[in-house]
Every structure is written in C-alpha cells, then in structure tokens.
Amino acid sequence: MKTMLQIKVTKTKHSRLPETDFNNLVFGRSISDHMFVADYKNGEWTDLRIEPYAPLSLNPANSTLHYGQAIFEGMKAYKNPSGEILLFRADANQKRLNESAVRMCIPELPEEIFMEGLTTLLDLDRNWIPDKPGYSLYIRPFIFATDDYLGVKPSETYKFMIFTCPVGDYYSKPVSVKVEQHYSRAAEGGTGFAKAAGNYAGSLYPAQLAQKQGYDQLLWTDAKTHENIEESGTMNVMFIINDTLITAPTKTGTILKGITRDSVLKLAKEMGYVVEERFLKVSELEEALQNGKLQEAFGTGTAATIAHIAKINIRDNDYILPKKPDYAFSYQVLKKLDDIKYGRIEDHRGWIVKV
CATH class of the missing domain: 3.30.470.10 (Aminotransferase class 4, branched-chain amino acid transferase, N-terminal domain)
Incomplete structure (x- = not known):
C-alpha cells in the first residue's frame, strides 16, 4: 500500500x-x-x-x-x-x-x-x-x-x-473456566466496552485466584446481580443450547464489541444457525449442563480466535463438556475464519486488506 x-x-x-x-x-x-x-x-x-x-x-x-x-x-x-x-x-x-x-x-x-x-x-x-x-x-x-x-x-x-x-496459538488446548459471582469486571455506565488498560488490571486478581484453583479463565457475570453471563477474561463467550447460538448483547456497555465475536455471528447466520444476542443466566447454563442440553461452549477473540471450553465451574461444581466432533459449529466456523484470514478462499465480505 x-x-x-x-x-x-x-x-x-x-x-x-x-x-x-x-x-x-x-x-x-x-x-x-x-x-x-x-x-x-x-x-x-x-x-x-x-x-x-x-x-x-x-x-x-x-x-x-x-x-x-x-x-x-x-x-x-x-x-x-x-x-x-x-x-x-x-x-x-x-x-x-x-x-x-x-x-x-x-x-x-x-x-x-x-x-x-x-x-x-x-x-x-x-x-x-x-x-x-x-x-x-x-x-x-x-x-x-x-x-x-x-x-x-x-x-x-x-x-x-x-x-x-x-x-x-494463544491457548494450546481447550480451556477450563469458572463462573465468577463475587468480583465484577464492569458495570453499566463504566468503561467495560472500551479496550482500556485499567479494565484488564482490575480483572487480574480474581483471575489469579481462579488460576490457583486450576482454571484458565473466568466467566464474568453482571455487576448488579451476578446472574447473567457477560464475557470471559480474554474473549467474548458463546454457547449453543438446543441448536441456538447464544451470546451476551453489547448494548449495556459492559462488554467489549469483539471483532471476532461479530464475525462469528455473521457467519453463523449465513450457515443457518439461530442466533440470540441475549444474556444467558447462570441458572440456565447450570440447568443446560445438568441436562446435557449444552452442545458447545467457546470463546472468541483476536488472540484466541476460537477457544473451546472443556470444563465449567459453577458454585464449586465442575461440569466436564464432552469433546466435540469436527463437524461441530465451533470447528466449522474456525475453519471458515482461518480460510478467510489466510486467503485460502475468496473474501466476499470486504474483511481482508492486502498490504
């Protein structure tokens, strides 16, 4: 250029x-x-x-x-x-x-x-x-x-x-996460949507506590009630329950408007998936884990791209997610993203700039 x-x-x-x-x-x-x-x-x-x-x-x-x-x-x-x-x-x-x-x-x-x-x-x-x-x-x-x-x-x-x-790779293997219901990452009216250095500084201590317990990252919940899943420490987070892709909305200003997040949502709709941008309650996630209705859980971000979640801790209870087959959505969308980023397929969306 x-x-x-x-x-x-x-x-x-x-x-x-x-x-x-x-x-x-x-x-x-x-x-x-x-x-x-x-x-x-x-x-x-x-x-x-x-x-x-x-x-x-x-x-x-x-x-x-x-x-x-x-x-x-x-x-x-x-x-x-x-x-x-x-x-x-x-x-x-x-x-x-x-x-x-x-x-x-x-x-x-x-x-x-x-x-x-x-x-x-x-x-x-x-x-x-x-x-x-x-x-x-x-x-x-x-x-x-x-x-x-x-x-x-x-x-x-x-x-x-x-x-x-x-x-x-940022994560060399699927990650384990803990639902955080005491500390808060962001509140409405704050700087949660911004990539401000202080946001990350404030998240380090709770994340460190979880890492000492054997977890890679936290699933942050809302500061008011701690009942709604927001995002993870290094990425937005998505869940597939009953063939529906669910991820937290960004309208509250507490969640980073992830570019990988937005790309995955656009590709999911193109692939025919039902997409819901809404808060997933901790109780709803817990019930889906207990009843086997949670089909996939993964993070999205520039560093991680797609980070598969292997274990979720809620209220001191560990839930192990079964390994997903190659045709699972998270693997399909990861391949699509990589094919676009590495120029293996033609970019029809205006996402790629050649230097």
Missing part, C-alpha cells in the same frame, strides 16, 4: 530475526524489529515515524502511570499461499480504538494515520510474519497520555504506537 503521509523511516542496524526461534514462539515474547510512533501535541497528531523497537524513556510524573489514560487494540496479519500480507477487519479495529479514545478522553486518531502507519510497518517487517498454518503476526496499536503532571485531568499530549510480534 503506497503511503500518502510523510512517515520518516529509520531502519534497525541489527535485526533480531536470525535469533528468533519461530518453532517455539511464546505469545507476546518475541517482538519484531520496528515500531510506528506518532505524537499528539498542540491539538494534532504529528511526527509520524517508524524506528527500531526500543524501550521508552518516561518521566516519573507521566500521567498514564498515575491515572491510567491508556487504550489499545489487538489484531493480526497473515500470509496467504502467495506470500501476500493480509489484514483481517483492520477498519473495525481502527473504529473501536476511537470509541475507546472518546470514553477515555483521548483525542481520536485519524484513519489514515492508523492504516498507513500500520501498513508501512507491516511492509517493512514482512519477514516477521510466519507462513505456517495457525501462526500469524500479532499487532498491538495503543495510545497513552504523556503529560508530566500530577493533576487529575485529561492529558494534553499523547503517544500512539504500534509494534508487532510473531505468534502461534
């Missing part, structure tokens, strides 16, 4: 590619050579540049460190059989970043800076994109406040950055 913006490019003198073991990638540990940076000052985004990936220098009074004005996105790039770089629904990530920005009192980022900065970076680091099935280049765009001031107010300056890392 030819850039129309003035982006200064400074290439690294010492690539880390030769020392990177692509056969043993740990998610988020191996970082690519370069990063895109833009600064917001005097009311505009400026100084667009790509430079070698390196640590940042921050003043101890940096407002993000004290008041948490930080947002981010998660997305992936893939290679098709011809070696072309493919981006999946990047426009949706850009729009969601700005929705988060508005809620966190951060200036919106113009689409052309997001897209041209991203595509220029990907073109430069194209050799970091794995070409093996199941592998991809994870992309982390983020914005944080840069004022060096301890007053509680929105910052007047910000930094937008993108860096990337080659990754394999």
Whole structure:
C-alpha cells in the first residue's frame, strides 16, 4: 500500500530475526524489529515515524502511570499461499480504538494515520510474519497520555504506537473456566466496552485466584446481580443450547464489541444457525449442563480466535463438556475464519486488506 503521509523511516542496524526461534514462539515474547510512533501535541497528531523497537524513556510524573489514560487494540496479519500480507477487519479495529479514545478522553486518531502507519510497518517487517498454518503476526496499536503532571485531568499530549510480534496459538488446548459471582469486571455506565488498560488490571486478581484453583479463565457475570453471563477474561463467550447460538448483547456497555465475536455471528447466520444476542443466566447454563442440553461452549477473540471450553465451574461444581466432533459449529466456523484470514478462499465480505 503506497503511503500518502510523510512517515520518516529509520531502519534497525541489527535485526533480531536470525535469533528468533519461530518453532517455539511464546505469545507476546518475541517482538519484531520496528515500531510506528506518532505524537499528539498542540491539538494534532504529528511526527509520524517508524524506528527500531526500543524501550521508552518516561518521566516519573507521566500521567498514564498515575491515572491510567491508556487504550489499545489487538489484531493480526497473515500470509496467504502467495506470500501476500493480509489484514483481517483492520477498519473495525481502527473504529473501536476511537470509541475507546472518546470514553477515555483521548483525542481520536485519524484513519489514515492508523492504516498507513500500520501498513508501512507491516511492509517493512514482512519477514516477521510466519507462513505456517495457525501462526500469524500479532499487532498491538495503543495510545497513552504523556503529560508530566500530577493533576487529575485529561492529558494534553499523547503517544500512539504500534509494534508487532510473531505468534502461534494463544491457548494450546481447550480451556477450563469458572463462573465468577463475587468480583465484577464492569458495570453499566463504566468503561467495560472500551479496550482500556485499567479494565484488564482490575480483572487480574480474581483471575489469579481462579488460576490457583486450576482454571484458565473466568466467566464474568453482571455487576448488579451476578446472574447473567457477560464475557470471559480474554474473549467474548458463546454457547449453543438446543441448536441456538447464544451470546451476551453489547448494548449495556459492559462488554467489549469483539471483532471476532461479530464475525462469528455473521457467519453463523449465513450457515443457518439461530442466533440470540441475549444474556444467558447462570441458572440456565447450570440447568443446560445438568441436562446435557449444552452442545458447545467457546470463546472468541483476536488472540484466541476460537477457544473451546472443556470444563465449567459453577458454585464449586465442575461440569466436564464432552469433546466435540469436527463437524461441530465451533470447528466449522474456525475453519471458515482461518480460510478467510489466510486467503485460502475468496473474501466476499470486504474483511481482508492486502498490504
């Protein structure tokens, strides 16, 4: 993609590619050579540049460190059989970043800076994109406040950055989850719909408690009653009961508008499934597990794509889900998504951008 913006490019003198073991990638540990940076000052985004990936220098009074004005996105790039770089629904990530920005009192980022900065970076680091099935280049765009001031107010300056890392599967096996009915992730009127850093910070302690009990993640419930399933720690969550796909609605503002979630719902409708965007009560899930009516349970997200759920704990009772056959919906939709993302089939939905 030819850039129309003035982006200064400074290439690294010492690539880390030769020392990177692509056969043993740990998610988020191996970082690519370069990063895109833009600064917001005097009311505009400026100084667009790509430079070698390196640590940042921050003043101890940096407002993000004290008041948490930080947002981010998660997305992936893939290679098709011809070696072309493919981006999946990047426009949706850009729009969601700005929705988060508005809620966190951060200036919106113009689409052309997001897209041209991203595509220029990907073109430069194209050799970091794995070409093996199941592998991809994870992309982390983020914005944080840069004022060096301890007053509680929105910052007047910000930094937008993108860096990337080659990754394999986020979950290497089906996950076990625990229904959380004490702690809360988000409440109506809060920031639950935004990809704000603080949302994740607040979820770590309850998740850690569950992990010490042997569970991979939590199924969060609503903050008011703890009776309705909302989402999981790293993904939206879906259930199939009596051949109906059920997932929580996003209208309450407590749930992230997952791009993989939206893609799965669109594909499910195309595949003829009945889809219900409604809250599934914990009691309803428990009854479905007890009566064998829960056909499938899985998470959806950029990192996880489709994460099959093998065990659900409700009120200290473990329910084991039987392994699903290859023709189950979650496997079918995973294959469809992968075929689109890796360019194995033609994209009829406008979801793919070629770099």
